Amino acid sequence: MSAYSYLAEVLVDKYDVDKDKIRPEATLTDLGLDSLMVVEFLFDVEDEFNIEVPDDRAEFETLNEAATLIDELIEAKGD
Amino acid sequence: MARRVFITGLGLIAPHGEDPVSIFDRIYQGDSAVRLVRSGTADFGSDLPLATVDFTPKDRIPKTQQLFMARASQMAVVAAEGALQSSGLFREGQSVEDGEMGVYMGCGLGGAEILQEGYRTYFVRQSRRGRPSTVPMIMASGPASHISMRFGLHGPTHTYSIACASSTVAIGEAFRAIRDGYLDTALSGGAEAMLNDGSIAAWERLGVLASSHMDGPEASSRPFDLERTGFVLGEGAVLLVLEAESALRERAVDPIAEIIGYGVSSDAFSLTEPHAAGQEAAMRSAITDADIEREEVQYVNAHATGTPSGDPIEIEAIKNVFEDHASNLAVSSTKSVHGHLVGASGALETAITAIALQKGRIPPTANLTHPDPCCDLDCVPGYGREAPELTVAVSNSFAFGGSNATLVLRKV
Structure with a gap:
């Protein structure tokens, strides 16, 4: 299962993002997250999947790019 | 020219509730x-008398903002909204009329429970990966910053972290800033929420907390009483709206009370031991600042926390300041019923003193059944007292570290 659905769920439940605004091409800024919220959001994701997002790979733009990155990190962890 | 300063709004999140x-x-x-x-866990904890606040922000703070606010900040923001509403400066769905308003807050420990969680992650879970928002959430200045952001207040946003005198100094400094013309309106008070088990364990080791009394935990806080054993820690947030007379004239608002004097001093003596001379200096300075005769003071809301060493020293200081007039004073410690809110205590006691002046009613020292002969002033034991002639009152706050602060209030 892609991380996308988890990211969407956290954004709606914890960060109070309007469900209708969640689209693969939406950026976290579009969804109303400021820099502190983005860092906290990544922390949530890392905790959930027991992964670590390296600083040099945390520069994703859209939700879809974030989900792809997380999926790759989960897969790499499984190797 | 000095301007008159009035309390026009109150917002409380206190052990006794919110109204x-x-x-x-x-x-x-x-x-x-x-x-x-x-406090703590079933096998690694302690049962002790506390003055906790039954508080959850619910929908009073947007969910995403709550995520980054420690408990003290959450309580401060809700109390600030109450204060603004009661002053008439803010109504739900509207912006605050005075966007230049200052925020002067007192806070001792900031996000104590967030710091505890950070240490738990580090030491217990052996992880360096604590919450990224830990730093901005533990700042003692958090409550003031969140109030400023929440209501769009662009004036000075200051935090005074002076232990038990924090919010009295905050109110005093806001009073001075308004009186001297630096601003017209301020939200001022204090917030404290450190009833997490790590903080409580530290307080217990200091040996200053009250043990539960044989008559029940509600009788544990007993300032001036022979059976006093220490103070009861509390939590909460209390905000006052302070306005210059000129700002008031533009709005039809009935002030609750007037602040007329403020005095501070330092003992330069001990981290934890009180010192009468320093307390006297703060009271004298406040009375001089108020430009009144000491004989005009009728009521003192004492700092008296209920420790064996502290209460007699404050009584001694009051006697030295007021001399023959001391026996005419009513002196009570409302900590007997709301506990010691540390950084928010002075604000709560200033609010109580303001309402006492407004209502002409002096609040009591509860649980004062066997007065200590060393505390031989009129300490208003048990129940409050009607005092329709009550016009001038003093509120004292004396901090660990030796910082002393006194406010003088007058009936409007």
Whole structure:
């Protein structure tokens, strides 16, 4: 299962993002997250999947790019 | 020219609840909010009397903002909204009329429970990966910053972290800034929420906390009483709206009370031991600042926390300042029913003193059944007292570290 659905769920439940605004091409800024919220959001994701997002790979733009990155990190962890 | 400064709004998140009038009524009746609370875990904890606040922000703060606010900040923001509403400066769905308003807050420990969680992650879970928002959430200045951001207030946003005198100094400094013309309106008070088990364990080791009394936990806080054993820690947030007379004239608002004097001093003596000379200096300075005769003071809301060493020293200081007039004073410690809110204590006691002046009612020292002969002033034991002639009152706050602060209030 892609991380996308988890990211969407956290954004709606914890960060109070309007469900209708969640689209693969939406950026976290579009969804109303400021820099502190983005860092906290990544922390949530890392905790959930027991992964670590390296600083040099945390520069994703859209939700879809974030989900792809997380999926790759989960897969790499499984190797 | 010095301007007059009035308290025009109150917002309380206190051990007795949130409505200022019903809180005062309960305090007036000597009705204690102290109860026995289990701190820590079942096998690694302690039962002790505390004055906790039954508070959750619910939908009063947007969910995403709550995520980044420690408990003290959450309580401060909700109390600030109450204060703004009661002053008439803010109504739900509207912006604050005075966007240049200052925020002057007192806070001792900031996000104590967030710091505890950070240490738990580090030491217990052996992880360096604590919450990224830990730093901005533990700042003692958090409550003031969140109030400023929440209501769009662009004036000075200051935090005074001076232990038990924090919020008295905050109110005093806001009073001075308004009186001297630096600003017209301020939200001022204090917030404290450190009833997390790590903080409580540290307080217990200091040996200053009250043990539960044989008559029940609600009788544990007993300033001036022979059976006093220490103070009861509390939590909460209390905000006052302070306005210059000129700002008031533009709005039809009935002030609650006037602040007329403020004095501070330092003992330069001990981290934890009180010192009469320093306390006297703060009271004298405040009375001089108020430009009144000491004989005009009728009521002192004492700092008296209920420690064996502290209460007699404050009584001694009051006697030295007021001399023959001391025996005419009513001196009470409302900590007997709301506990010691540390950084928010002075604000709560200033609010209570303001309502006492407004209502002409002096609140009591509850649980004062066997007065200590060393505390031989009129300490208003048990129940409150009607005092329709009450015009001038003093509120004292004396901090660990030796910082002393006194405010003088007058009936409007």
